[in-house]
Amino acid sequence: MKFKSGRLISLESLSVPCARDAKLKSGYLLSLEAVTAVFLLLIAASSLPLFRFQEDRPQDFFLCSDAAIVFSKSHAFADGSLQEKVQTASELSGLCIEAYSPLTSASSCEGEGADAERYAFTVPIWQSGALQEARVSCWGDR
Amino acid sequence: MCRETQQSRFRGYFSVDAALALVIVVFAYASFAYLASHAGASADEESRQISNSLVSLRFSSFLVEEAITKGTEGHSSVNELDLSRLLDLDLKGMLKEMAKSYAKVSVGGREGEIFSKWEGEAGEEVFCSARLALLNGEIVRLEACLG
Known part of the structure; x- marks a missing residue:
């Protein structure tokens, strides 16, 4: 909180993205990417047996x-x-x-x-x- | 004060995300393109191998049928080879019929090769199939190759 012209205002009301907020948001985005990457990796890994060369004689x-x-x-x-x-x-x-x-x-x-x-x-x-x-x-x- | 410094950091984080997303998209696209082309090439190669193997297998069946012992009353003896009939095989005529450039038939036992006959020039790829049969009461391996 901060006093300006004798009035009590909050940082949120000024819509100032503070370092803490920005860090949180970017952290959330990165973890979402990580989850998506793991998900895609799992899909790719599960489809690998389909491409395995099967030798029939x-x-x-x-x-x-x-x-x-x-x-x-x-x-x-x-x-x-x-x-x-x-x-x-x-x-x-x-x-x-x-x-x-x-x-x-x-x-x-x-x-x-x-x-x-x-x-x-x-x-x-x-x-x-x-x-x-x-x-x-x-x-x-x- | 807070707005200026924090906003630039905020944008900085977003551009890192965007760059990462772009890298992931490019990587994913390249991976899937590679996987698709590789899978297609692999399937082509596999089907070609199987197809040629089956052709040589059919050729071996044909040779076994052509070379089996024929009885006096027209009866044939399954999987019992007659060496004289093997010698008479017209491989040249067969190659013409099959539109192939190379054919070979060989018969071998435990002691080694008993008979071998070929026609044409072996190319880069030759597909062979083996069969088991009897020759004079002994188990032998007949190998038929096509190229």
Whole structure:
């Protein structure tokens, strides 16, 4: 407060922007910018996964189906050569391969790929004098 | 007294804000423009890669179908390759049909390459697809490439 010509007047009534007011206003504006910037940053960050390059390997699907056909046609489930053939197919295709029937099973990557995304095919096989179902699944790179 | 000094400081704060806002606008515009062009280029490149990979995959399926063993009664044996049929493949004719400049087919086993045949000149980009098949009872890898 200040006395002028013997009258009591306030700074507000003179509409004088004092340092304190100006500081407050600018501080408010800056914090608003900061909030907006953080908000925009969050939007940008949340949209980043949309631009991530996703590598699809359509040939893995064909390689896995080829492996299932090849195991079935080469009698690998019946003649005891399943593990060797699974290993060969895995080396040639670059995939981890697992094959199993009611009587036998083999895997090229033992104990791996529990959470991996797999391709799986069921093929008919002739085993122990009966028609059975065998399953071949493949995943990832070796 | 108070009015003059404080007003100039007040204006000073506002001009800093305005400058900051301008910087942010320019930066945001440049960022979005860059992001949009980069995303477009990336999508183009990705679709081109996928398209060429699928073409080579189809080519490999065609080759496997062309090279499989044919029985005497017209029956064919899926995924069982016949080396003589592979040798007879007309890659030159296929290139003409597909309007491509390079084609290669190779067959290999655990011990190494068994057969290889190509036609044309390999350009900057060659797309290959691998398949598994049987050759004389052994598992082999057939690779078909297109450029």
